[in-house]
Amino acid sequence: MNTPAGEPSRTPFQAGAARRLREALGMTPAHVAYGIRAAFGLPVAPATVASWERGEGAPTEAELTALAGALWCAPGELLDAPDTLRAHRLARGLAPGDLALRIGMDRAAYERLETGGKWSGNDRQAAALAEALRLPLPALIRFTGRDEKLTALLTSAATTRWQGCVRPVGKIVPLPKARLQAVLQGLHRDYQATMTATLHWGDSPRAEESGRAGRAFLDGILAEFWARAGESRH
Structure with missing residues (x-):
């Protein structure tokens, strides 16, 4: 699996954060523009700074670094939660x-x-x-392109024998073995319970309903794995 293809070149800029940080420092857009120009040599106009704060545009990578310097903050404080x-x-x-x-x-x-x-x-x-x-x-x-393999292993753990998947999952995900065992066992148990509940709902075979429920469970299995393992995705 690749990293997301064609990631946008637009900076994931938080306009409101830039405005709040500037105001907290008692600065005007002109002060910020001066700081960017003086410290980083970038010819940014006060009107440009103001337009960033209104969300009408976003700084380039170089301008983002300079803006963070002028506002005495880390670049990450001016960005959305990173997902690429x-x-x-x-x-x-x-x-x-x-x-x-x-x-x-x-x-x-x-x-x-x-x-x-x-x-x-x-x-x-x-x-x-x-x-x-x-x-x-x-x-x-x-x-690093290991999502696809991990998803396949988690699917196998849920649908077949989870015990045989502990070691290969552990080679991809360096978490304590006991935690992996608990998570994989839980995924297996809940998937099987989902299939059984829909198959026998109303005391009559419900193969189509069971198939939909099973596919829905497996479609979200990677996100569910991280949630149960206690790992933030961002």
């Missing part, structure tokens, strides 16, 4: 080349990841990526 690899990088104020250097990856190879390319790194690079961006475990699994 690019958004996580922006939240940490890192340029693509700097992040690629940190994780020991070719810059072009890293930049392809942000536009839907396949992960081609190793475990060491994955660990470095997680550390550099402070990624939640679900995000790391998704960005």
Whole structure:
């Protein structure tokens, strides 16, 4: 599985946050524009700062870093909750080349990841990526292309013998074995209970109803796994 293909180049900017932070500092848009120009050499007009705060536009990556500096905050405080690899990088104020250097990856190879390319790194690079961006475990699994395999294993655990899936799931998800066992057993139990309840509803076979309920359960199994494992997805 790839990172989300064709991620938007638009900065996931929080206009309201920029305005609140500026007002808390007692600054005007003109003060912010001056700070951006003086410290970062970017010719940003006060009207541009005001338009960002009204949600009529968004700063570029360089402008976002400069705006955060002028407002004495981290870039992540000016962004929506990150849900793409690019958004996580922006939240940490890192340029693509700097992040690629940190994780020991070719810059072009890293930049392809942000536009839907396949992960081609190793475990060491994955660990470095997680550390550099402070990624939640679900995000790391998704960005390194292991969501599809994990979903297949979870489906197998729910529909067949969950015991045989503990070890392979543990190779993908480094969580305590006891926690994995409890989660997989719970998924298996609840899936089987769902199938049984719909199959015998009204004391008559309900194969079609059972099939729909089973598919719905399996369609959401990855999100349910993370929820039960106590791992935030963002």
